[in-house]
Amino acid sequence: MSRTSKTVTAVLLAAALAALAVPVGLNLAPGFLADIRGGAATTSVPAAQQEPTALATLGGISALSQDAPLPSKEALATALDAALATDKGDFTAVVQDAATGQELYSRNGTAARIPASNLKLLTSLAALKTLGAGTTLPTTVLAGPTPSSLVLRGAGDSLLTAGPSDPAAVVGRAGLATLAQQTAAALAAAGTTGPVTLAVDDTLFTGPALNPKWLEGDVDAGEIAPIYPMALYGGRPDPAGAPALRPQDSALSVGAAFADALSAAGVQVAPGVSRGTAGDGARTVAEVRSATVGEQVEYLLQQSDNYVAEVMGRLVALAAHEPGSAEGATSAVRSTVASMGVNTDGMVLTDCSGLAEGNWVSAQQLAQAVALMAADPDEDLRAGLRGLPIAGLSGTLGERYRDAATLAGAGLVRAKTGTLNEDLSLSGYVVDADGRLLVFSFVGNSFKDGSAAAKPAVDAAATILAGCGCTGS
Structure with missing residues (x-):
């Protein structure tokens, strides 16, 4: 590794150590957002964005507050519309406040699109719900x-x-x-x-x-x-x-x-x-x-493992008393997430990994899946958050967020990637500069120059959320 690469990695690690404390608060109730709804802010800089003093362990976001200002919808729209503007393909997007569920930004967010590997979020959510995070096989x-x-x-x-x-x-x-x-x-x-x-x-x-x-x-x-x-x-x-x-x-x-x-x-x-x-x-x-199922879900999300995702889908089917087949799996995943509150209107699933032709999922539905992992009182669901790659450091985001335009999001953005030849997606969460936990989903389709050329746009959009002090003042 070159000296430059070592320096960049060290910077990213410093940014990420505090972010690693974000995913789960196993002692919080109700769920991940308990302290957001009831705590008082102790600092003007969110804990998840402060420079760490020691290696963090997975814990709750105890320093966030319901008093943290919500981003201005108008300011978000201006910034994200500019980041996602392209004549090479078609972006849809949703950003919502995790604590309240309020939608802060939508770019045709209810339109069904090819989700690529972001579909694994639905499979993971269904597996954690039906099988239980602590189950072993x-x-x-x-x-x-x-x-x-x-x-x-x-x-x-x-x-x-x-x-x-x-x-x-x-x-x-x-x-x-x-x-x-x-x-x-x-x-x-x-x-x-x-x-x-x-x-x-x-x-x-x-x-x-x-x-x-x-x-x-x-x-x-x-x-x-x-x-x-x-x-x-x-x-x-x-x-x-x-x-x-x-x-x-x-x-x-x-x-x-x-x-x-x-x-x-x-x-x-x-x-x-x-x-x-x-x-x-x-x-x-x-x-x-x-x-455990929870550990396997973390693995499949970090590595975007198609095979493990498909196996999990069939296990969901069996737990739901449906045939352990490909069709049984997609039916069970869809019905399970619907029972949990995901609006499945227009959703079509043809596999459980996002590789198959014919999958249609909206950015809103993917954001809802992440929000459930964050806000639902079922602790099992939080394993899905632990599996989300960290920008610039781990899993399928390990080599991204290393240029000047996106470095500010490194260590802070946690999201599931999705990449097909002409389609890409990014769905996850971030704590913004004002201390607000934001859930997002960006889905892009029909990039005739290839999806790789569009990755900087979605990474820049998530970076905007990480650095947002978008109060409109």
């Missing part, structure tokens, strides 16, 4: 129909790894080597000595593993792969595997890796891995459990 070895047979059953952990379980990791909280060691010990205790046969049970999900709305080119490029209820490394061949080499049958790939782990643990395994079920009441031989 088991991967289980069951006794098969014969004494020397085993069945490996998946329950939705797509972040398995081949090595030992790592209690500090999200990818690899459950490891096949640990599962194999448990299995070997159980087989030895039972006196099983002969070759064991291994089958995988991937019947949790139904319907086509590949969503027909995904473009063949995106599948070939490794943007997504067939969805199964167990997978290694988010449906990748290894942690650093080339996207185009994604396994086309993740369940059997997990089975093959588990067979290797069993062999390494001293179990004689018969050649070949088949598909099969253990039957009702089968004895559990061994089990490992995933990272």
